[in-house]
Amino acid sequence: MRATVIYGAGDVRVTDVPDPKLVEPTDALVRVTHSCICGSDLWPYKSMPRVEEGQRIGHEFLGVVEEVGAEVRGVRPGDLVVAPFVFSDNTCEFCREGLHTSCVNGGFYGTDGVDGGQGEAVRVPQADGTLVPLPPTGDEELLASLLTLSDVFPTGHHAAVTAGVGPRTTVTVIGDGAVGLCAVLAARRLGAERIVLMGRHPARTDLGVEFGATDVVAERGAEGAARVRELTGRGTHAVLECVGTEEALATGLRVARPGGRVSRVGVPQYEQGSVGPAMFRRNVTLTGGIAPARAYIEELLPDVVEGRVRPGRVFDRTIGLDDVPGGYRAMADREALKVLVKP
Amino acid sequence: MRATVIYGAGDVRVTDVPDPKLVEPTDALVRVTHSCICGSDLWPYKSMPRVEEGQRIGHEFLGVVEEVGAEVRGVRPGDLVVAPFVFSDNTCEFCREGLHTSCVNGGFYGTDGVDGGQGEAVRVPQADGTLVPLPPTGDEELLASLLTLSDVFPTGHHAAVTAGVGPRTTVTVIGDGAVGLCAVLAARRLGAERIVLMGRHPARTDLGVEFGATDVVAERGAEGAARVRELTGRGTHAVLECVGTEEALATGLRVARPGGRVSRVGVPQYEQGSVGPAMFRRNVTLTGGIAPARAYIEELLPDVVEGRVRPGRVFDRTIGLDDVPGGYRAMADREALKVLVKP
Numbered sequence: 001m002r003a004t005v006i007y008g009a010g011d012v013r014v015t016d017v018p019d020p021k022l023v024e025p026t027d028a029l030v031r032v033t034h035s036c037i038c039g040s041d042l043w044p045y046k047s048m049p050r051v052e053e054g055q056r057i058g059h060e061f062l063g064v065v066e067e068v069g070a071e072v073r074g075v076r077p078g079d080l081v082v083a084p085f086v087f088s089d090n091t092c093e094f095c096r097e098g099l100h101t102s103c104v105n106g107g108f109y110g111t112d113g114v115d116g117g118q119g120e121a122v123r124v125p126q127a128d129g130t131l132v133p134l135p136p137t138g139d140e141e142l143l144a145s146l147l148t149l150s151d152v153f154p155t156g157h158h159a160a161v162t163a164g165v166g167p168r169t170t171v172t173v174i175g176d177g178a179v180g181l182c183a184v185l186a187a188r189r190l191g192a193e194r195i196v197l198m199g200r201h202p203a204r205t206d207l208g209v210e211f212g213a214t215d216v217v218a219e220r221g222a223e224g225a226a227r228v229r230e231l232t233g234r235g236t237h238a239v240l241e242c243v244g245t246e247e248a249l250a251t252g253l254r255v256a257r258p259g260g261r262v263s264r265v266g267v268p269q270y271e272q273g274s275v276g277p278a279m280f281r282r283n284v285t286l287t288g289g290i291a292p293a294r295a296y297i298e299e300l301l302p303d304v305v306e307g308r309v310r311p312g313r314v315f316d317r318t319i320g321l322d323d324v325p326g327g328y329r330a331m332a333d334r335e336a337l338k339v340l341v342k343p
Numbered sequence: 344m345r346a347t348v349i350y351g352a353g354d355v356r357v358t359d360v361p362d363p364k365l366v367e368p369t370d371a372l373v374r375v376t377h378s379c380i381c382g383s384d385l386w387p388y389k390s391m392p393r394v395e396e397g398q399r400i401g402h403e404f405l406g407v408v409e410e411v412g413a414e415v416r417g418v419r420p421g422d423l424v425v426a427p428f429v430f431s432d433n434t435c436e437f438c439r440e441g442l443h444t445s446c447v448n449g450g451f452y453g454t455d456g457v458d459g460g461q462g463e464a465v466r467v468p469q470a471d472g473t474l475v476p477l478p479p480t481g482d483e484e485l486l487a488s489l490l491t492l493s494d495v496f497p498t499g500h501h502a503a504v505t506a507g508v509g510p511r512t513t514v515t516v517i518g519d520g521a522v523g524l525c526a527v528l529a530a531r532r533l534g535a536e537r538i539v540l541m542g543r544h545p546a547r548t549d550l551g552v553e554f555g556a557t558d559v560v561a562e563r564g565a566e567g568a569a570r571v572r573e574l575t576g577r578g579t580h581a582v583l584e585c586v587g588t589e590e591a592l593a594t595g596l597r598v599a600r601p602g603g604r605v606s607r608v609g610v611p612q613y614e615q616g617s618v619g620p621a622m623f624r625r626n627v628t629l630t631g632g633i634a635p636a637r638a639y640i641e642e643l644l645p646d647v648v649e650g651r652v653r654p655g656r657v658f659d660r661t662i663g664l665d666d667v668p669g670g671y672r673a674m675a676d677r678e679a680l681k682v683l684v685k686p
Contacts, residue, residue: 094601099626102601162628249618258437258445268619275592275629276614280607283442283632285505289623 002343003119004324006057008050012325017056020115020123025069028127030081034147035061035117035341036315037327038085039177040267043244045328056110058118058341059085060150062134062143066121074128081131083117083124084293085109085151090129098295103129117150118324120343132297135305144312144340145304148182149297152338153311155265156182156242157300158291160190163238163263167191172228172235172255173213175242176204178314178338179265181211183240185309188212196228196236198251204337207313221247225254235260241288246270249286256284263288315340345686346462347667349400351393355668360399363458363466368412371470373424375406377490378460378684379658380670381428382520383610386587388671399453401461401684402428403493405477405486409464417471424474426460426467427636428452428494433472441638446472460493461667463686475640478648487655487683488647491525492640495681496654498608499525499585500643501634503533506581506606510534515571515578515598516556518585519547521657521681522608524554526583528652531555535581539574541567541594547680550656564590568597578603584631589613592629599627606631658683 003017020029035058044057062082065075075081088095088103095103105126110116115123124130134146145153156179165171171192173183176199187195188211197213198220199205205216217227229235235257241248244266252262253274265288275286303309317336319327320343327339346360363372378401387400405425408418418424431438431446438446448469453459458466467473477489488496499522508514514530516523519542530538531554540556541563542548548559560570572578578600584591587609595605596617608631618629646652660679662670663686670682 097602099602102625162626259440259442264623268623271617271619272615273618274614275616275618276611280611280632282445283505283635285628285630286618287628287630289626292626 001120002321004057004116005054006044006048007054009046009048012045012057012328013054014322014324017119020121022067022069023123024125025071026126026128027069028065028072028075028124028131029067030061030063030083030122030124030131031066032061032063032117032119032121032343034063034143035343036147037118037331037339037341038151039179041328042332043267043269045332056116056119058116059109060147061117061122062147062150068127072127075131075133080134080136082134082146082149082297083122083131084154084297086293087124087126087130088294089126090294095129098292100292100294101290118341120321130294141312142305144315145310147340148311148314149293149300149304151293152178152314153182153186153300154293154296155179155291157186157296159183159240159242159263159265159288160186160238162287163240163261165190165192165238167193169238170194170232170236171238171240172196172198173240173242174198174248174252175266176201176208177242180242181208181314182311183242184208184213185211185311187240189303189309194232196231198224198228201334221251222254225251228255234258237261239263240265242266244269246273249273253279253284256282258282258284261285261287265291314338318342344463345664347400347459348397349387349391350397352389352391355388355400355671356397357665357667360462363464365410365412366466367468368414369469369471370412371408371415371418371467371474372410373404373406373426373465373467373474374409375404375460375462375464375686377406377486378404378686379490380461380674380682380684381494382522384671385675386610386612388675399459399462401459402452403490404460404465405490405493411470415470418474418476423477423479425477425489425492425640426465426474427497427640429636430467430469430473431637432469433637438472441635443635443637444633461684463664473637484655487658488653490683491654491657492636492643492647494636495521495657496525496529496643497636497639498522498634500529500639502526502583502585502606502608502631503529503581505630506583506604508533508535508581510536512581513537513575513579514581514583515539515541516583516585517541517591517595518609519544519551520585523585524551524657525654526585527551527556528554528654530583532646532652537575539571539579541571544677564594565597568594571598577601580604582606583608585609587612589616592616596622596627599625601625601627604628604630608634657681661685
């Protein structure tokens with residue numbers, strides 16, 4: 001089959017790879033109908049050291065089950081399913097706590113012999129724990145929103161949940177990428193009435209306003225933080241940090257109200273952060289982490305299916321599998337917000 | 344009157360200072376009967392740059408009200424009272440949320456014309472919001488425990504509360520100083536059954552075991568973290584970081600179970616901490632901060648008065664006011680765990 005392989009910074013190729021086959025009785029084969037490129041795929045695209053043997057990439061997909069292992073009970077061939085971006089057994093002590101990203105039998109697509117999501121098909125380990133059946137549909141707008149359940153929408157939701165967002169919470173969202181916009185949507189869905197979106201790309205922040213942002217702050221760093229404080233008085237209860245840079249973390253810690261919570265869901269591109277006395281004196285909490293998307297899909301699904309939220313609007317470009325390298329370029333150059341791939 | 348003044352590292356003196364007088368109608372004058380030296384006083388004692396005009400020091404005290412301003416209603420002359428280590432109005436938006444350390448009318452002893460606690464008397468601003476009346480007693484053992492309500496016991500409690508300690512929580516406490524031992528006591532009081540105390544001073548860890556620690560780990564750093572994981576499998580749900588060094592924070596982040604919470608209550612002696620991808624991947628939360636002692640006193644008081652907890656056992660030396668410089672030396676040299684001062 002054809003699948004996406006990365007060989008180093010700037011070098012993404014769509015090549016022939018072995019067809020996936022069932023290996024474990026708990027596996028399922030999924031024919032991918034919709035996949036996409038993640039902001040986190042851009043980090044290796046920007047900085048991965050060159051490798052001889054490329055690495056499979058992509059971790060967001062939905063598709064149709066083709067074949068299941070002998071022990072799989074929850075999905076069957078022909079089912080439309082979405083795959084959260086980490087596979088998990090949904091039964092271990094961490095899964096039972098809703099922390100599927102720490103599943104003792106879980107893992108990541110594109111590593112250890114598991115296919116990446118940007119390809120024609122994927123062998124999904126722990127299929128019963130991982131795959132969530134969806135109502136059959138041919139509605140491409142709905143399918144785009146369903147695809148966001150694999151990562152970007154639950155990731156925004158995870159930021160909002162771990163930051164304690166609710167009806168009486170004021171919120172700052174840092175970053176107008178797809179995760180930031182989904183975090184706005186998630187915060188609004190959880191009842192937040194005041195949502196300040198920090199971003200400086202008008203086309204993106206405009207969508208953020210449609211998703212529920214009440215204020216947009218284009219300034220960054222200390223200046224941006226000052227502007228948020230000016231707007232909100234003492235900062236906001238919740239800060240959803242959806243970028244992953246040290247500067248974004250520092251901004252988040254600055255705009256949190258005393259006693260507030262900064263939740264980060266962008267993969268940290270730093271080892272050290274400014275968590276010193278200023279944060280301590282104000283009792284600001286740093287929370288979040290890699291989102292256990294699997295834990296949230298059932299909760300978010302009805303609102304997506306019934307059209308109360310339309311997270312699929314973050315996709316502003318659709319391409320075929322062979323155009324994936326161009327999709328990476330477009331996202332890296334900020335010509336596209338988020339690229340949907342139809343293999 | 345006589346009071347303690349610090350002039351720089353290693354230079355603490357007890358000198359004559361002006362007698363305190365009521366300034367605001369919300370003030371009270373408190374004759375200090377019991378004060379003490381805090382682990383956080385040792386940071387300036389170790390590193391404060393030399394100053395010409397010394398600075399008053401000390402922030403933990405209990406005593407008898409001598410005089411109150413015209414607007415004070417909650418305490419009257421003759422009352423035995425304990426003062427939390429930050430004064431606060433107990434009515435502002437932060438106080439109502441239990442975050443008295445961010446009170447908009449609050450502040451610290453020893454600065455801005457407010458007396459320090461290591462002296463004969465203190466003018467207490469925001470007396471109604473700050474001072475908590477105590478049942479009269481002459482029992483010195485009980486008075487020592489009541490004194491801990493000003494800081495060290497609520498600080499340990501704050502660590503436990505913000506880390507979410509409860510009956511099903513496993514806990515690591517980092518640090519066998521007075522705060523660490525009080526954190527053990529607080530965690531046990533909140534129902535934790537497994538409490539690993541990281542400390543290497545047997546006299547202190549022995550008291551920690553009496554307070555409720557089930558395991559003691561003497562190793563530090565990576566070795567200590569490995570030992571805690573060995574004992575607990577995957578680390579503990581809650582980590583109470585009661586030291587304040589970057590190493591202690593790093594250890595805390597290592598011994599937290601995925602999804603766990605590290606709460607720090609020792610004043611950070613660092614600007615940058617290791618909050619990078621390893622913490623993110625495991626969804627570990629960093630919380631805590633300066634403890635709003637005032638928020639907890641009513642809750643903790645009955646257990647202290649009725650002897651169910653005896654946090655005053657952290658005091659292993661009692662001195663007079665003139666001996667305060669020697670008290671600092673003894674604590675800095677780890678000859679004393681915590682020094683009680685009777686002016």
